[in-house]
Amino acid sequence: MPEMAGGGLLGTPDGAVLDQVRVLELTRTIGGAYTAKLFADAGAEVVKVEPPGGDRLRSWSASGSPAGGDSGDGAFFQFLNAGKRSVVIDLDDPGGRDQFMALAATADLVVEDLGAGTVEAMGLSHAELNESNPSLALLSISPWGRGGPWDQRPANEFTLQSWVGSTHSRGIPNEMPLGVGGKLGEFLVAANAAALGLAALMAARRDYARGEHVDVSAYEAMTTSFVVYAHLYAAYASDARTGATRSIEIPSVEPAKDGWVGFCTITGQQFKDFCVVIDDPEMAEAPRLASGDGRMDHRDEVWNRIARFTQAHTVDEIVDKATMLRVPVAPIGDGSRVAQIDHFAERGVYVENPGGFTQPRVPYQLSAR
Known part of the structure; x- marks a missing residue:
């Protein structure tokens, strides 16, 4: 039986809405892990497949110091993986592939972010997964999407912000442009991916339909989320500035x-x-x-x-x-007092993690539960 990866569900509404859903997570990025977390937060059973040695985020912390608690895992890992189960599988080993296929045979959705063509090279393509589970949906997250000359091109949050045109517009004119911090793009991609993954598994459950392969491009999701006003000005006001110089809000x-x-x-x-x-x-x-x-x-x-x-x-x-x-x-x-602000305290926005830190609960409440 897979073990718990990051503790129990924290701040989750009573009565899980996805308690009949099983998700298999094969991710290595923040965006992929957060996509699966959104399912776990809603009550789905999420099984996180980790490589030998474990997910690299287990040992990461922003300060470089351990988060505390009994697990020895970093706070960010615990936040991203609370409520999930974890199993270590060596997918480079034929026996590991068989173990993964056995788990996939009983799952509703597989979430992966290993890069375009990677699961296919492992013998875990959507077609192969569907042989034993025709209704299984596969959700693939990659920087550029599948197909096209760039699907193998390396990219990350910082470079994608530049590619969508966001970085050029931010900062003081004639000075260095600025990116947006906080891995915002990864969380936005996850929100898009989770919605599409949920739609795919719901569609597959109708009349026992065949599961879809959902291809999510981080670049394409960020293009709609990191839009800059200069593009709108150029489209609707031809005599306005078109972003030749960068700017910030004043006041800010x-x-x-x-x-x-x-x-x-x-x-x-x-x-x-x-x-x-x-x-x-x-x-x-x-x-x-x-x-x-x-x-x-x-x-x-x-x-x-x-x-x-x-x-x-x-x-x-x-x-x-x-x-x-x-x-x-x-x-x-710096966030040290935000949990004590009266509005957030009354709504119970922040909860204590067993690892010894405060974290936000799920960002919704259910009226009928």
Whole structure:
């Protein structure tokens, strides 16, 4: 029997909605592991297949120090794999392939991210899996998708952000462009992949239909998620700037008396209300500062006017005033206090992991359960 990979289900709604679903996970990336986690969070039985020596994420931590607890696994591994079962299989060995095929014969879905053509080379193609389990769906995640001259081309989160055009637009004009941190692309790809995998296994259950092979391209998923405004301007406003220079939002992350505070004024009305927040209504009436491009062109002036107010007030004072005027705002912190914020505490957003750290629960609640 496979053993538990990362502890029991944490913060999962009572009454699992996918408790009749079995998923076989053959992944090596964060995106693949999180795809399978979404199924486990919803109550599916997920069996994680690890190579001899275990998943490399077991020993990884951002700080380089162990997370604690009895498992000896890093916090991120425990978060990604809570509720899954784990089995070690050497897929380079013929006996290991037979062991995997036996597990696949009773599964509803296989999730893999080993790269285009890899499972086929192992003798684990969708056609071969379907020989003993015709309704089994296969969900394959890869950087570029299958087919085409780039399907074997190496890529990762950072390079894919550049390929979709996101990196070029972020940062200060004439300075180094910036990528988005936090592995956001991998989590976005997982959200797309999990939805498609669920659709595939539901379709296969209708009238005992044949399982689909779902091909998910990380690049294609990120193209829709990391869209930059310059493309929209070019399509709908031919006389507007088209992204020849990069920019950041102004206001954005601004200095307070005791820390940092973040704003995001998407609409013209929000910027006018922001100017009221910082006691500078005259700035709202200046035509040259009315647009994001205008504020970027005069950024030193705008930053100085913002700082005159923000550096004289605490983060809490600024957040309270901006919230009262319905300006999107947030304190910029390291996350150490977020679990104690009243809204999150009342909703039970954060739960304690047996490994000795706090983690978010599943991001939904079920009204009928």
